[in-house]
Amino acid sequence: MDIETTKTLDKYAKDKYKYGFVTNIDADRPNKGLDEDIIKFISKKKNEPEWMLSWRLNSYKKWLKLPNPQWANIKFPKIDFQDIYYYSAPKGFEKKPKDLSEVDPKLIETYNKLGIPLEEQKVLAGVAVDAVFDSVSVATTYKGELEKLGIVFCSISEAVQTHPELVKKYLGSVIPPGDHSYSALNSAVFTDGSFVYIPENVKCPMELSTYFRINAEETGQFERTLIIADKGSYVSYLEGCTAPQRDSNQLHAANVELIALEDAEIKYSTVQNWYPGDEHGKGGIYNFVTKRGLCKGKNSKISWTQVETGSAITWKYPSCILKGDNSIGEFYSVAITNNYQQADTGTKMTHIGKNTRSKIISKGISLGNSQNTYRGNVSFLRKAEKARNYTQCDSLLVGNKCGAHTIPYIDSKNNSAVIEHEASTSKINEDQLYYCRQRGLNHEEAVSLIVNGFCKQVLQELPMEFAVEAQKLVSISLEGSVG
């Protein structure tokens, strides 16, 4: 490695996390640990009906029996599930505030610092935000406007009260609580999250967005998101996440379920920037997330886009079950790991219906001492006539202390279906660096430019407002400088 690269690497290694501040706010939380009482406590706090509580308790029983999944290429000490707070809410949230004047100004300030202004007049045109702070949803903007179109965008706790029939019908229909231990855990203790319902033939006119923030120490965050796009509807949904800088590891085990009915389309974008731990691998979020979409109706489409730069451990596989004929699943991913971060991420495309199509574009960048794994599963079941998949995963290695791994599982049981898979791993092209530097860019600018170019296929899938942010985030994850 040349000296310039070493220098730039050292600079990268000193990358600092700018969202690492803590908001000093009184939290209302029960004791640590998980048992039936805690689940009853959460359910009671949220004033849930009986069916919801028993669903949680059933999930808890499943969780007790399920071992943690072992397939991922990650190493971490055993999680002590009795050493976590399962519920934490800023004091005074027994009842959800009616409007922002009732919200603690400190909270609003926190979101402002994160660049997520909650006051509607300041909100970026066309983005409605639901902000989740530790375990509760703080505020949902633009609610009134959406209601006029019949769109439901609220916290999931609220939806349990106001739209129980939809929640009952779809909750757990894509990710059954017994799927694996983290989904069972989430189903038992989920505290909040967003709920979206788009009625038939409605194209949601603005981006819907949730912002997750873990604030309280030793708190797990278990949000649950449920998005239902009824026939012929369209919605684009954005998710962002941050957490304060702490020495201990915090668990985040979210479940996200998407359901697209006939001719409906859901676009789900994530920019994940949880605290990744320090340069020695201390602290950081354990991000064990289950995201799955069901293309239930004919001609439906679900598209996942993710930019993963944070978390000590990322374990997530946003997936699509392509059940409806002609349905489409897409997965676009950028995962950058630095220092001691570990990412094991990818997707699962299950082709059930005829003429179903899927596309996977994954870009992994490993730096420092990190390990970055793409794990993808593409399967064509017997009835998936003329199904198509195209997969491309490229990895870039910077430095020789990190690892890049590509582990695809490809299974075809239909002879008219076509799978194409391509992958490559290499270091940054020296000729490209030379060319950029000959035009006057310094080494770091050149690296950032080339990496952004490498990720472009994915970044261009993000909604406009997010794409610019994501591009900056990619550069920040590489550079030492923090804006």
Next chain:
Amino acid sequence: MTLEDNFNFHSKEYIFSNDNFLSKERENIFNKIKLKDFDKKNNESLKNISFSDLSLFNYCYHSTDEDPNIILQDKYIYKINIVNGVCKNYEDENIEIRNVTNLDSKKFADQNGNNIDDLVIDFNKIFLNSGIFINVKKNSKLKLDLLHTTYKNYTIFQNNIFTFQDNCEVELQDEFNLSNNTINNINYNIQVNNKSVVKHNVFQNFSNSNKLYLTTNTVCEKDSSFSQNTYNFANGFVRNFHYVELNGEFANATLNGCFFLKDKNLCSNKTHIVHNSENCESNQTYKGILNDYAKANYFSNTFVSKNAQKTEGYQLSKGILLTDHCSFFSKPELRIFADDVKCSHGSTIGPVDESALYYLRSRGINKNEAMKMLIASFIEDDLKNLNENIANKINQNLSDYLSSLR
């Protein structure tokens, strides 16, 4: 017969039953298998093999009285007959060939590939009943044709250790002449020393009551080259698992394979290349055609360790499914810990190219003929650079296979 019966009744017949260390190891492996103390679900060595197939069989082995021939055809072509795992002991200025004896236990305890986690190799270790040493001396230029013959109902558990000393140039060929209802669990340990070039052709064609588990572990030293081509036309079950370690600089390895399956054939394939040294190159290419109810899998893995800078590693797999009832599973892995590398893999599974089929038919070629042309072209690249003898054999088998297509 149960695993336990097999193990206990015949324990005196196995090679090295006199050696404490190996006996102990055998015992351990046996217990592990008996207690099923392994990951059954994600075990690559069990893909498309049922555990009971592997463990329930009638152990049957007697060493032959006859002395199988070694025929020297021309000066440098050795035709080596191996009957029930045994060949003739032989030595000249180029080569040394002999059967394993109980005195060889240390060699076996120390051989490469002992650390590979693979249940089929575990079975090979506990039931080991034959083995051949071949030592090709420095600077030799030879061709070795091995013909394995197995008698009806025999179960062969064979471990061969082949060493190619510095600066050899050898063409090694394996062919199988299996009777009926045989089990052949054959494990090769191949050492390719500095500057040696070894070409290994493996030709598999036998009837459906036979099973062949072929495993090779090859170590390549500096400036050496190992290239392997396996052609599987068998009706019986075949497992081809091939491992290579590139331990010396500027070594290269190629593992290629083609398989042609029909009826209810099963076939499990794996290639695994570990780059331990700088400036090495590897290629893994497997192609398969599946008809009727056939089922196959292909695992490939390129592992680049931290100090193997300037590695080039390429993988490719292609599968053609001819019916709605066959299936193909592929898992092409890249595990990379060095940054100055060029690695890639590609994998495609699908039907024959519809547009090409359409084009040919529009030129008046009937569908069946067109199909055959396309399948033949699919593996055409693999048939280049083969010696005439094996090329003819493959063409003959290919046309037999194609004529069976409906």
Next chain:
Amino acid sequence: MIFLNINNLNVSIEGKKILDDFNLTINQGEVHAIMGPNGSGKSTLANVLAGNEDYEINSGKIIFKDLNLLDLNIEERAQKGVFLAFQYPVEIPGVNITPFLQSSINSKLKNAKKPELDNLSFAKLLRKKAEELGINTDMLKRSINTGFSGGEKKRYEILQMSVLNPEFAIFDETDSGLDVDALRIVTEGINKFKNEKNSFLIITHYQKLLDYIRPDHVHIMRNGKIVKSGDISLAGEIEESGYQNI
């Protein structure tokens, strides 16, 4: 001021000597051409001037605008006004031309302690330069060199030169792989840009390029050295009788 002076330069790559006591002086406003057979060290010279780190400088000196050029790294040289038009411009997929060139020109302005260009004024400048060179503005929406034909890549190098306005431009076998029309467009670009303030080093294998550009000095290079210098008539001699007789 010394514009460019190369003094007793010795360069090798992987232990193999490529430039052997090489000397050359170029004054402001001059156009020099270097011709020579394959393997004579022409391209090495271009890359050493640009600061390519693959080469080993064994001894010698390069003074550029009174600066010791060998002390500067690749981008610092570029910021000081050295421009290399590459023989094979590399493709950089996903990186759009416009922001790339804007960062590039701003790095130069920043180095000269001049105000940087904002998006709008840069876009105007780029469009103007593109129009002058007859480059379709659609090309500006593409990724750097990606999917360009040989001719397009070279024209894009000329566009970059005219935007960055370097004082010293090196053309490394720009004519290779160009048809007559493309060659004419490229050389017209160079001629348009030429003035008394900037200097050129044109490296070529054939005389044809020099028919369009008309250099002030022509040098013949062999085995890492200049073996003969003269005016344009020297190029004609080469065309007639090859390099053998030099």
